[in-house]
Amino acid sequence: MAGPTTADRGVRTPPTGPPERPPGRAARIPGGRRTLLTALAVLALSGGVLWALYGSSWLRVRTVEATGVRVLTPEQVVEAARVPTGGPLVSVDTDAVEARLADRLPRIDSVVVSRSWPDGIVLDVVERRPVLVLEQGARFVEVDRKGVRFATVDRAPGGVPRLRLEASGSPSLRRFGADRLVSEAVRVRGELPPKAAADLRTLVVRSYDDITAELAGGRSVFWGGPEQGEQKARALTALMKAAPKAREYDVSAPTAPAVSGS
Numbered sequence: 001m002a003g004p005t006t007a008d009r010g011v012r013t014p015p016t017g018p019p020e021r022p023p024g025r026a027a028r029i030p031g032g033r034r035t036l037l038t039a040l041a042v043l044a045l046s047g048g049v050l051w052a053l054y055g056s057s058w059l060r061v062r063t064v065e066a067t068g069v070r071v072l073t074p075e076q077v078v079e080a081a082r083v084p085t086g087g088p089l090v091s092v093d094t095d096a097v098e099a100r101l102a103d104r105l106p107r108i109d110s111v112v113v114s115r116s117w118p119d120g121i122v123l124d125v126v127e128r129r130p131v132l133v134l135e136q137g138a139r140f141v142e143v144d145r146k147g148v149r150f151a152t153v154d155r156a157p158g159g160v161p162r163l164r165l166e167a168s169g170s171p172s173l174r175r176f177g178a179d180r181l182v183s184e185a186v187r188v189r190g191e192l193p194p195k196a197a198a199d200l201r202t203l204v205v206r207s208y209d210d211i212t213a214e215l216a217g218g219r220s221v222f223w224g225g226p227e228q229g230e231q232k233a234r235a236l237t238a239l240m241k242a243a244p245k246a247r248e249y250d251v252s253a254p255t256a257p258a259v260s261g262s
Helices: 033-054 074-080 096-105 171-176 176-193 194-201 229-242
Strands: 063-067 109-117 118-125 132-136 139-143 147-151 162-165 200-205 212-216 219-224 248-251 256-260
Touching: 074 096, 074 118, 096 118, 109 171, 118 256, 132 147, 139 176, 147 229, 162 176, 162 248, 171 176, 171 200, 176 194, 176 200, 176 248, 194 200, 194 212, 194 229, 219 229
Parallel strands: 063 118, 132 162, 162 200, 219 248
Antiparallel strands: 109 118, 132 139, 139 147, 200 212, 212 219, 248 256
16 A cells, blocks of 8 residues: 555645745845946946047147148148047048148149147058159149149149040041040040150140140150050050151051051
8 A cells, every 4th residue: 555645644745946036135236336337337438438539628639730742831731631620530521621631722633631649640642653744834733643633833743644536627526525535535545565665755636536745856656546545555556666867657557557767
């Protein structure tokens, strides 16, 4: 015969869940005081950083410096930048300063505006460099490698080939416009082989398909249109080696180049 069961003996089975909380007693959060202190420390540190950046007199703009200039003066760049001094260094809108410089000084090709802690702004400028100068009456317009006409000067910079636009009566001027013809002249300038590029004195554009390079020593190269630049450059290199004393080179049709006046 079986003996009495646990329930019969009045013995309670231990509960399997968590122990009951005594009435009226709040739950304790482990590490609660430590968490609160950490949060207060972070808030205090953040507040200190914000005050240092925006409220203190230590990190305010006191100096503005321009670097990398060649033709422009540092004073011109700083004046055009109009960086407000006395304000928090962190609040300077560097993108706006860069846009302002590009708008006011076309000679600037690119500029990087950076903060120089604790109290300076640096304007690192790259100026455009002329690869051609367009004759415009008694003055000269400097043209960079992108075809941008960025400055008009009284004297042509030394060592820079001239560009003559003689397309006033050409349909090309009406069809393509002066800006396109200038850009194509720059393209031809960049595709001339090294020897011809070194001797280039003037690039004459009479139409889109009529571009001539005048070289030192009275020599000339009839390039034709701007297409097939690589082939024309190879043909001209071969012609100049084969007939170094020629006066005229024609590579307008690079598969059938010609020379004359040798």
